[in-house]
Amino acid sequence: MSSLRVLIVEDHALVRAGMRALLQKIDGIEVVADVGDGWEAVKCVQTAAPDLVLMDIAMPGLNGLDATSRIVKESPTTRVILLSMHANEEYFQQALQSGASGYLLKGAELAELEMAIKTVGRGETYLTPVVAKYAIEAYREKSEGPSGPLAKLTMRQREILQLVAEGQTTKDIAQLLNLSVKTVETHRAQLMERLDIHDVPGLVRFAIRVGLIQPTS
Numbered sequence: 001m002s003s004l005r006v007l008i009v010e011d012h013a014l015v016r017a018g019m020r021a022l023l024q025k026i027d028g029i030e031v032v033a034d035v036g037d038g039w040e041a042v043k044c045v046q047t048a049a050p051d052l053v054l055m056d057i058a059m060p061g062l063n064g065l066d067a068t069s070r071i072v073k074e075s076p077t078t079r080v081i082l083l084s085m086h087a088n089e090e091y092f093q094q095a096l097q098s099g100a101s102g103y104l105l106k107g108a109e110l111a112e113l114e115m116a117i118k119t120v121g122r123g124e125t126y127l128t129p130v131v132a133k134y135a136i137e138a139y140r141e142k143s144e145g146p147s148g149p150l151a152k153l154t155m156r157q158r159e160i161l162q163l164v165a166e167g168q169t170t171k172d173i174a175q176l177l178n179l180s181v182k183t184v185e186t187h188r189a190q191l192m193e194r195l196d197i198h199d200v201p202g203l204v205r206f207a208i209r210v211g212l213i214q215p216t217s
Contacts, residue, residue: 007050008034009041011059038062072099102126157191165207
């Protein structure tokens with residue numbers, strides 16, 4: 001039986017190294033690459049064709065949720081497990097909406113990490129037991145679709161929100177996303193209107209609250 005090919009996506013180099021070392025202890029798993037942000041992850045999936053991606057949610061540039069959405073759309077055979085420090089409804093609801101096949105807390109033991117990877121590798125869904133029961137129940141109850149602040153925004157608006165909150169200029173965002181400055185300004189105005197937040201500090205606070213960016217120390 002061939003090994004499960006895994007890509008690690010985590011913006012902290014030491015954490016990536018630790019995850020690689022842990023995965024090397026598990027039979028049947030081959031780490032094909034490790035990268036530091038969501039944009040690199042999207043590119044690496046295209047070139048390395050991993051079976052599974054271990055994806056941190058909170059990363060600069062392109063967060064794990066939106067990177068996951070892009071990956072599952074462009075490479076339907078690649079499955080994603082999102083890694084998070086948070087066990088609240090907003091996070092795993094967005095994780096399921098993004099197309100992730102698993103949700104694992106960063107404090108998980110090696111045995112749970114192995115279980116999650118092999119469960120998702122078999123084509124099943126894995127949610128860490130700490131949140132699984134009420135996560136599934138809460139998600140199914142909302143038959144009309146996902147709710148919460150982020151659900152008000154399109155994927156493009158979320159991308160622009162994150163970049164604005166990280167301090168990128170409109171011109172920089174336009175270059176990064178290959179859009180015109182006018183298009184970026186339109187998306188920015190629309191997301192401010194949808195969130196009823198009309199200044200950059202407010203957008204920064206919102207992005208931190210919903211986990212798109214991490215607070216500066």
